Amino acid sequence: MPLTAPMAGARLGAGPGTEVDGGFDFAFAFAFGNDAFSDKVLRLEVVGSDDAPGSGTDAASRKRRREEAEDHDGEGIDSCTLVILQVKTMRVCSVILAAKSPFFLKLFSNGMKESCQRHATIRIADSEERAFKELLHFMYSGKLTPAIEPTLLVDILMAADKFEVVSCMEHCCQRLSRLPMTPKSAVRCLDLPCSISMAATLTKTAKKFLAQWYKDFLSTEFQDELMRVPLAGIQAILSSNRPRTASEESIYDFVLRWARSQYPNSEERDKILSSRLLPLVPLSMTDAIRIDHPSNIVNFTINRDLCNNLFPLGTVRSVPFNCEGLAFFISACCKEKEQLQFFNLSINMIEGKGATWGPIDYKIEVMTRRSLEFVTKHRHTTPPNTRQTVGCKVPWSELMADDSTFFIDGKLHVRVHVKISQQA
Incomplete structure (x- = not known):
């Protein structure tokens, strides 16, 4: 029977009084990975970038690759910069996924060409793979791994936003607001899209955390990891930390080294320096x-x-x-x-x-x-x-x-x- 929007949005009961982490009164963890309850084969194309070393870790390139992979069937993606690392398949229940996500409702109903096929293909970045699997599990069970660390939690939040799983977005935001940040999770929070309801709050908290964590940012202890902090983080650090005048030379040297490592193009680098960074350096x-x-x-x-x-x-x-x-x-x-x-x-x-x-x-x-x-x-x-x-x-x-x-x-x-x- 074809999947329809009313059916996809219907409440699928798991018995009275059932409640899970996501705030729902239903859970289908038993169906996750179970062929008996799966009617579709989800084909995952895991892609990586071949244009820069470490491109899966920094916020700017993660955002770029996420945007490039938005189209599930790969149309419009530059094959010169994206490489399919591997293809994986998993059996899923289209009704459960469609009930939790407008993206999957469209994918499995009449909005995409895969809707009439047994196989459906989506494309994700290699850095998103673990988060996507956690997201799928949440869509079945309403739960995430209890001891999940903050950085992965931010990645799951990003995946939930990409695939329009509002319930998971709300759950991730609530958990993040209760957990202490780490340098890695704070950097991830600088890249949150505005479609996430708590994005502004989490980003503000991340900037405060980074400014405090790197208050001694001129220390040799932090130099390597600071070269991987995106522009918004560096701006937050410089805005909140004003070392004594004797350190001005070191601050200026640090800013220039960071800009050279992040912006190989001299024209782009000079623009960032003059408009965004140098005004934040003392004097x-x-x-x-x-x-x-x-x-x-x-x-x-x-x-x-x-x-x-x-x-x-x-x-x-x-x-x-x-x-x-x-x-x-x-x-x-x-x-x-x-x-x-x-x-x-x-x-x-x-x-x-x-x-x-x-x-x-x-x-x-x-x-x-x-x-x-x-x-x-x-x-x-x-x-x-x-x-x-x-x-x-x-x-x-x-x-x-x-x-x-x-x-x-x-x-x-x-x-x-x-x-x-x-x-x-």
């Missing part, structure tokens, strides 16, 4: 220093007002720039030495881990009002494979004097040359 680290770097020459300007605001111990930094495979940034700050204030300009290498390079020739030039030409203020050559900050300083009183020769139309003009020699 002004926006585009106040404007960079134009054809070849190995970097030109930038700093407004006089910005320089003035650096007193007594402020810092401003440029967006990163690349030179022959290495990344750098320029910083300007006010420093005190022997009770005197100095304006300090420096060139900083962001990271050289795993890379090799020859000697680097640095030259810093400043345009003066007298000649309107650039005058060399500092030159230095660093040894091969040496990560070293190079800079020069000017007495603060000389820089900011009313008759200062360093400002032209209210701007300090600086030019930096970076030349990397090939190793012999």
